Amino acid sequence: MRERQASQGARRAREFEAFVAGAAGRLLHVATLLTAEVPDANPHARRLLTLALAHTYASWDRLRGEDPYARTRERLVTRFAHETWYRHGGRARRQPSGALVALAPRERLVAVLRLYEGMAEDQTAALLGLPADRVRVLCDRAVAALARPAYRPAPAVRGPEVAPS
Template identity: 70%
Template sequence: MRARQASRGARRGREFEAFVAGAAGRLLHTATLLTAEAPDANPRARRLLTRALAHTYAAWGRLRGEDPYDRTRAYLALRFAHRARHRYGARGRAGPAPGSTLAHLTPRERLVLALRLYEGVAEEQTAALLGLPADRVRTLCDRATATLLHPPRPRAPEAAGAEAAGAMTRRPR
């Protein structure tokens, strides 16, 4: 009996290792897109992926034909959405990598964009996963795409300096 359990445990470990070897790179890239960190400096994305993989491993024996990649990606997305909502508020913008194009997007826009365009998840599936109407997912994706194609212009340094100088020369009343 013990030998059979040990054999099953070893097989489970090998299967999970094979899954991680094949899927971890793509999932890390997805997590990096979500956190808007630089690909070579992404500690939050790595923590997010580690949690998602740990969750999948804990449920590995109960998957029963379910795709482990889909399950891990769903947990990754939901964990990011939950954390972003508590960390930045519902409409807050993240500030991880100021030079990143994705830093101009809200966490929810990054989430929808990563799922729809990078992962290729259908609009209806994304809506169901996030608990949003399909129209809202479409709007978020369109807005995020438009922001990426036409990022907001940075404020001119001389205009900012002129405002500060003007504020200093004004006399109090």
């Protein structure tokens, strides 16, 4: 009996390891987009991914044909949404510095799911517990914000250089 449990545990660990080897890079990218951190400095994204993967591993035997990537992404999104919307009143906890910094957390979440992950509007709405019309508005707003060039002050104008005589 112990040998069978040990072999099942080893098989479970190998399967999960293979899943992580194949999916962790993309999931980390999703987490980094959500947190709007830069890829080289993304501690919040790494923490979100670690917690989501731990949850997936804990329920690995109960997946029963379910897609582990979808389950992990769902957990990642849920944790991000909970931390951002409920604990911080819709504001990001840390000051993000990545390319998606111009977006509000909900807009960023919808944009990442719809545009990067390719989730359908109805699926995104169901995952986030929002009406499909609201998801459409958030996505449109995010795309419009990303299409606008970022405001940068004009460089200082210097006068003509005069050569010393």
